[in-house]
Amino acid sequence: MIYKNSTVQFDVNSEIKRSISARIQFSTQDIGTAKLTFKLIKDDIPLPISRATHGKLFMRFADGSQIYVNTEIEDALEGVIFYVLTSEQIKRYGIVEAELYVNYDNGQKLSVHKFSFEIDRALVDQDIVPVAEYYIEDFETLKAAIKDMAADAETILAELQEKFEDLDNIETKTGAQEKADAAEAGAKAYTDEHAAKIDNPHKVTKAQVGLSDVDNVKQAAKADFDSHVGNKTNPHAVTKAQVGLSNVENVRQASKTEFDTHNSDTTRHITADERTKWNAGQLYKLTDDNGGRTQIPDGTDLLTLPSGLYYAVSNKIINSPDPNAVEWFHYDVSTNNTRKTIIVTATANPKRWFGTIHTDGSFKGWQRFITDADAVVTWQSPTLLNGWKQYGTQKVQFSKNALGEVELIGSITGGTIGFDVPAFTLPVGYRPLQMTHFIGVASSLGTGSTPQYHRTQIATDGTVYIQSCSNTVNPNEFITFGFKFKAA
Template sequence: MLDSNIRGLFKKIEYQIANLKGLFSKNEKQMLDNINDFKKDNEEFKDNLEYTLKVHTENKSNPHGVNKNQVGLDQVDNVKQASESDFNDHVDNKDNPHGVSKSQLGLGKVIDVLQASKEDLDTHTSDLENPHQVTKKQIGLDKLKNEEQATLEQFNAHVDDKNLHTTELDQTKWNNGQLVKITKDTGEPKIDLRSNTDNLLQALIGNKSSMSTYYAGGSVIGLPSNRFIRGISYMSDLENGQVSRGWTMAFDSSNTLFTNYYEQSWTGWKRLLTSNDIKTSFVEISLGNGATHGTNKAMCSVVGSALYLKGEVITSLGVVFGSLPISYRPTSTRHVSIPVFGTSGSATLVISNNGNMWIDTQLVSNASNITSYGLDHVIPIGE
C-alpha cells in the first residue's frame, strides 16, 4: 500500500511539474512579447525625440525667448548699422564729416590766419642778433654801462692777489697792530662772574696785563653795590708775573658809576657823583621827646658822603630830640660843635650810627636864656 501511495504522490508531483512547465512557457512568451513591444516603443520614442530635437535646433526664431540683456547687449539700440564699406568710407573721410568746430577742440581763441612754417620758426629761434630788439632796461640791467668787463682769468687773478688795494706799508701796520680782544668773539663780556663764591677784584688781577670787559652778578664778592654790574678794566706793569697797577670802571643796574684803582692792592671803590647827586634836597628831621623846631625847621640832606644839617631845634640837654632817615645816617657816631641862641656859648651835637640826635654838653653864659640850638653844619657820614 505504501508503494501505491508513493506512486500516487509521484504522479501528483509530475502533474504539478507539467502544470508549472505550461505556466512558465506561457509567461516566457508573454515576457518576450513585452520586450519586443518595449523595443518597438523605444525606437519610436527615439525617432520622435530626434525629430523634435532637429526641429528645435533648426528653429532660428529664438525659441527660448532670449533678450539683449541676457547676451550683454542691453545698451545697443535696435537700429540699422552701417555696412563695413560705409564705415570704412566714413573713417577715410578727412574733410571733417562731423563738422567739428575749433571751440570743440579747445582752440576757440586761435585766429584762422596763416602760421609760420617750421622752417621760419627755426630760423627765428636760431637768430641771436636780438630780433625782438630787447633793451637792457627790459631785462633789469638799465644801471649797467656798455663797458668791457674783466675776463674770468683776470677776475680770478684779482681775487688771488694778496696785495689787493693795499701797500706793504699798510699790511705791515695792520700786522703789527694790537690784536688782544676785550670781549669774547660773540661780543659778550670777556669775564663773566655769577656765583656768590666769585671775587671780581681777584678775577681782574688774575687777568694779567690786559684790558677786559666784564659782567658780575649781584651776589659776586667785591662789588661796589649790591646790584649786578658791567664794566671795563686795564691791568698792567707785570712784576714777577704779577700785576702791579691797574684800574676799573663799572656801572651798576641803577646807572651809578664807580671806579677803583690798583697799586699792589685795591684802593677801594669810589662813586662818581652826577649833577643830580650834588643837588641839595632837604627833608624835615622827625622830632620827638617834646622837642620842637625853632624859627627855621630842622632839616637834613645828603650829597655824596656828606650830611648837610640846617635849621634850629628847641630841646633839653641829654634828651634824644630826633632821628635821621636810614640813608642819612653816619657809619659811626659823630660829635659836632654847634651854636646856641639866646645867650653866648656853644654846645656839642651827637649823631649816632642809628640816626639818633641829642645835645650832649654845652658851654654857655646863661643856660636859662637859651632859646634854641643851631644845626647848620656839614658832617662826613663815611668812614
Template sequence: MYKTGSVSFDINAGRSNGRTTNIQFMTQDTGSAKLSFSFVKDGVPLPLSALDAKIVLLYADGSFYKKSLTLIDKVNGTAEYILSDEELTHYGTVKAEIKLYYTNGQSLVTSFFTFSIAKTLEDQNIVPTADYYIDDFETLRDGVTQTVKEISQTVGELREKFADLEAVETKKGSQEKADAVQANLDKHSKDKSNPHGVTKAQIGLSAVTNDVQAKKEDFDKHTSDTSNPHKVTAAQVGLDKVDNIKQADYYAFRQHDNNGERHTSKVEKDKWNAGQLFKLTEDNGLAKYLSGADFNTVTDTGLYYMSSVTTALNAPVNNNGYLFVHNYGTYAYQEYTSYSSSDSTSSGRRKFMRNKISGSDSWTSWREFESVEGAQSKVDVHADKTDIHVTKTEKDKWNGGQMTKLTKDDGKRTQLVNETDVLALSSGYYYANGTSVKNNPVVNDSSWFNYDVIEGDSGRKSIIAWRSHDNTLWHTTVHTDGVFKGWKRLITNNDFENPVWQNITLKNGATVGTRTPIYAKSGSLLLLRGHVRVDAEIIFGSIPVEYTPIGGAVVSVALSGTGGTANLIVYDDGDLKIKYPTPLDSNRLDGFYIDVSVPLQTGGTAT
C-alpha cells in the first residue's frame, strides 16, 4: 500500500521556472511515500532504455540526496522513487529535479518541482539533522576534491602559526630558572626555626600540656594489675543482677538443651507459624454472635449469627440468619442465609450474596441464589410458552431447507481474496476488484465486479458478472468436466439507441466543414458523420483501432458543393482517406459528407 504523488514531465527546451505540486507526505508515511514520474517528448512517451535516471532532492534543513529512480516501464516512460524513513524526518518544502544520463554520453535535466513533508502530531518535537547522500560516483569524486582543497588550506594556516614559535624561550633557559626555584624550596623546607611563628592552637594541640608522660614500663604494669585498684563495682559494669554462684557445666547444659519435651523444634515452630492466626468463630467453634449490627460494618472474615436483622441495617431481608464474610484487603464479600424452622418453599429460608466495591464505602446490591424449587417453577412457566419454542414439524421443515450458504451471515456478498479464480468458485454471490482475480471478463479492469455462480453436476456451472459502475453484464458457462466456454457480453437497447459519439482526429491540413466529423460504435456497425474539407489522396483523420473492421473497408460518400461521389477508405489501423472523387463541377467542390455506416467484421477473415 503506497501513498503516491504523480509528476509528469514534457522534455523540451521551453523555459520553465519550476513548479509547485500539491503532493504532501507525512513524517510517519514510512515505506509508503512514493513519487511516480512519467516522461513525454514531442507528444509521445519518452523511452527510458540505455540510461541511468537520478533524482536530486534538496530538503528544507539543507539535507541533500542524489539517488537512482526505479524504472517501471521503459517503453512507456514511467519511473518511481520511494522516500526512505530517514528522508521523511526532513520535514518542510522539498525541491527536486530529475537527471537522465544516457550511455552515449548525453544527459537531460528536467525543470525542478516541489513537494512537502508535514509532521504528524507525535513527531512535533523531532529535530532533523542535515544529511548528505550521493549514490553517483562522479559527484562524490567532486566532493572529495573539494575536501582535499580545504585540507590544503588548513595545513598552510598551521604552518604560518608554527612560524611564530621561534620567539618562545629555549628549553635550556627554562631549566636554569626551574633549578634556582627548586634550590630555594629545599632550603626553606629544612628550616626548623619556625620562621612563620606557628602556634600549637593553629595545629590542633591547644589542650596538650608540656609535661613528662609515664614511662612504658609503668604503663604496662598498670594495665596488667588485676587487683581492681580503681574499686569498680558490678553495678558499674552492668552485672548487678548476676549471682556470684557456679554455673552448670557443659554436659549439664547439653542435657537440658536436648530435652525435646520442654523445648520445641524448628519443624514444630514452622508448622505453628504457618497455621491460621485469625479466629473465624468463637473459641468453642460456634458462630460469632452480633445483634442489631449494620451489615455494612461487618467486613472481617468469619462466620456470624445475625440477630435483630432489618433491611434498614442493610440486610437483604427482615429475618435473622447466618452471615459468612470473605475479605481480601478492601474486597469484602458477604453471603447471608436467612433462618427458618420450616422446610416449605414459601418460608423465610433464602440465600443472598453481595460484595463491597474496592476503594469506596459502597456495596453492590444483594443477589439472591435460586433454589431448586424456584428454578423448577420458572422452567415450568417457560416450557409452556409455545410462541418461543419450536415443534418437531417446524424443525423438520427447517432441516430440509437450503443448507449451503450463498452469502455472508449478514446477507451480503462475499469479497474474494486476491488471485481467486472466478471459474473455480462454488455456488454463491461474490464481489471483487477486477484486477485482483483471475479470468475476469475484462483484463486489467480495476472496476468493482459482482459475480453470481450456480454449480451443476459433472463440473458444469453458470456464471454472471456485473461491472458495477456502468451496469455492464457478461455471462459464461463452464461445461462438462470444467470446459470454459468464454465470456459473452449482453447487448442492451442502450448500445443501439444511445451510441457514444467522439470527434475524429483530423490531420494533414484537414478542417471541419459545416458539421464536426464524429464517429461512434453501434452493435456491429461503425457510424461516421460530419463534413470535412480536405484534398483527396491524403490521410485526413484517424479513429481508434478497436473501432475499425478487420482488413479495413471502402464506402462511398457524397461530395459537397457539387454532385458526385468519392471513396472513403477506412484502414484497419484507424486512418481515413478520400480517393477518386468524381465531381460534376470540380470548381464548386467544397468538401465531403462522411455520413455512412461501416459493418464491423469480427472473428477473423474467411479462408
C-alpha cells in the first residue's frame, strides 16, 4: 500500500505538555493514504505494545464532528502504532485537534499528548460540504450523543421560534404564529423521524464503535437489567451448594483475556509427547548431558559412586581393580538401595573385572573375567646357553596365560648337564614364586628300551638348570619339557 505517511514521536511522562502543531498537512484528496504514525517512548526506550495494550485516538474536526477510534500496531517491540483516516474523515478540511491515549486491559489508561494537524481543501473539492459524523465507542457514549443531538434539536427549534417571532413586525401575529407552529412541527417531525430510525442511517460499524468482538445476541432492556443487577437480596435464593460451589472460596476469578493468555502459554503447559518423555525419563542423571560417560575426579573412591557410567585413569582413583595401571578404565556402577549392594564392572580392553559390595558394607574384592581373547597366548623361544641347541622341530618355547601360568614345552640337545650350568634364562614376568623342580623325559639311546628321565630346576631369577639325567650313556641326547608353574 502507498501512504502519505507522517511520524510523530511522543515521550510518555508527566511533564507539562502543550498541544503541539504536528506540522502535518493532508489533502481532501488523500483518500485511503493519509496515515498518522506514532512512535511512543517511555524512559528513553520504546514503549512495548502488547495484546493487552490499546492505542486510542480522539480527533475533533473543524466542522465540529469528532471521532474516538482504535489505532493499529505497526511494530509492537518498537512501540509504533498508526491510524489511516477514512475517505469520509479526510473530507473534513481545516485544523484537526487530536489527542492520543493508551489503554490497558487491567483498567490503567495513559494520556500521551495533544497535537493538531491540517487537512487542506483540494481545488476539486471546493463544492463539497462536509457532513458531521460521530463515532461512538460504547453504549453510555451513544446515549450521551443522542442526548446531545436532542439538545441540538431543541436549540435549533428555539432559534427558529425566535426568528418566527420577528415576523410579528411584518405580518399579523396569527399568521406568524401559524408559520412558526408549522416550522416547529416540521422540525419536530424531522427530528422524531430521525431519532426513530433503527436502520443505522449513518452506517456506523461495530469496529468503528469498538464492538468488533461483541456477539450479536439479544440483550436485556437497560432498565430491566439495572433493576435486576441492583437487586442485592438474591431474589432466587440460590445457594452455593445448589450450583455445586459449596467448596469454592469467594475469590476473584480470571478474566476471559487472562484465561486465554494462560491457555496459550506453551512454556507452562506441556504436550502429551513431552509428558510421555518425562514419565519415561531417568529419575536422576546416569550419564553426561550428551549421553557419554562421566569422568571421575582424581582421588574419588570408586565404591562410593551412585549408579552410572564413568571413566578415569586407574592409578588416580581409590579401589580400582588394577591400581598400578596407568591406562584409562571404564566403570559401570549399579546400586541397589533396597539391599544396599553395589555392583561394579571395570573394563580396560581387553581385560574386565567384576566387584561387589555386600549388604554388610564389606567389599568382596575384584574378580577377573576370562575371555576368548585371554585364551590366546604368545609363544617365545629362550636364548640357549652352554652348548644346548634346539632339538629338531620340537623347539623349546614358553608362554603365560591370563591366569598368570607359565607353560614350558619343547626339547633341547647337546649341552652341558650340571647343577650350576644354566641351559637358558626366563625373562621377568615368567619366573616362579619360589625355586621349582621338575622331572621330564630324557633320551633312552644306549640303554635299550628302558625309559629315562632328567631333573630340572628353575630358580626365582629365571635360570633353568638341567641338573642330572638317568641315561649315563648319552645323557644329553635330548631333554624334553612339558610343565607349568604360577608366575610371580
